[in-house]
Amino acid sequence: MTIAPYIKDIGRGKEGARALTQDQAHDLMCQVLDGQVTDLEIGAFAIAMRIKGETVDELAGFLQAAHERCIPLHPKQATVVLPSYNGARKLPNLTTLLALLLAQEGVQVLVHGPEHDPGRVTTAEIFQTLGLPCASDAGDIHAAWQRREPVFIRTEALCPPLAKLLEARRVIGLRNPAHTIAKLLTPCLQTPSLRVVNYTHPEYGQTLTQFLAHTKADAMLMRGTEGEPVADPRRLPRLDVFVGGQLRAELSRAAQEGVLTELPVLPRSNDAATTALYIQSVVSGEKPAPAPLQQQVEAITAALAALQHPLTQEKTA
Secondary structure (H helix, E strand, C coil): CCCHHHHHCCHHHHHHCCCHHHHHHHHHHHHHHHCCHHHHHHHHHHHHHHCCCCHHHHHHHHHHHHHCCCCCCCCCCCCEEEHHHHHCCCCCCHHHHHHHHHHCCCCCCEECCCCCCCCCHHHHHHHHHHCCCCEHHHHHHHHHHHCCEEEEEEEHHCCCHHHHHHHHHHHHHHCCCHHHHHHHHHCCCCEEEEEEEEEHHHHHHHHHHHHHHHHHCCCEEEEEECCCCCCCCCCCCCCCEEEEEECCCCCCCCCCCCCCCCCCCCCCCCCCHHHHHHHHHHHHCCCCCCCCHHHHHHHHHHHHHHHHHHHHHHCCC
């Protein structure tokens, strides 16, 4: 098989390219993830999509193909999914702190992402430093949930072919649709789950807003902290909550505006060991959690309550 006809459509430049239908995008991504195309075709696909940009229908088709190749999970309660794909460069990576604060509230949390990323501190490294569970399969995930612990799983274990496509960036130096798909990925499709979807560039915020509405998703959409799905500890970003694809203003949070009058006490270094010590001190109560993270936890728990009580949701919508 070949994806050459699709590349011909999407590879005509920003102005001349034609968008794929959802079915075409699904077929294309199935071939890519199943290894039915050449490395040259993958490179051409990645560059063409980087220039053109993804449409909502294309993202839906790509994501469907990735979900079909995820390990199946069947949680017994609503789950929060935290896709963690950027890591820390300047600020401490507090995605693990968010996961632990949610777990303290009785929330079931799954985090997925890469184990290592050169030049960045990954959530996986912080999980390992804290001795938190890093799963290899569905059994490990369910065991961690039974212990009421948040759990991390590498993309290679969650969706191996997607992890391989993500690695193409190291060869060609450009992101490809796999990076957006990874931040939308949730293996908990049969049980209500809330994805915390983050973006870096504003134009992706607009596309993802349309995508979440189009796919009737349950999600929290936010501008990430260095690309991580956790609120900036210094200033609360806008948190848009979608339930069944509907933007729920009463569950969402406005961005903090104005001059900051108080800054949280954060670790001076962002390495995994220092970040882990800081997280331990917050979880134990020795230090206060940054207010933006507390507000994010409150918004997530309120959104989960809306997912689990649809009748109440209808009355308040």
